[in-house]
Amino acid sequence: MDDLKTLRVEDLTRRIQTLGEELEELEEERSYVLKQTGLHLPGHVVKKYESKTAALTQSIAELKAELMKRK
Numbered sequence: 001m002d003d004l005k006t007l008r009v010e011d012l013t014r015r016i017q018t019l020g021e022e023l024e025e026l027e028e029e030r031s032y033v034l035k036q037t038g039l040h041l042p043g044h045v046v047k048k049y050e051s052k053t054a055a056l057t058q059s060i061a062e063l064k065a066e067l068m069k070r071k
Helices: 009-034 043-070
Strands: none
Touching (some): 009 043
């Protein structure tokens, strides 16, 4: 991710919103895929969702922390 200190507050807020929407979509997709009955999913699929969710959550936390420092 870019150096957060160089971003304007508006850019930080926009990124938080965008990543939040991505996280929500990913969680919906994960829920849909994992609830499919009769469909065997390899373990790496579940791990992929977990790692993407963790990465988005971490990015959002970093952006929010930078935003809080500025207030």
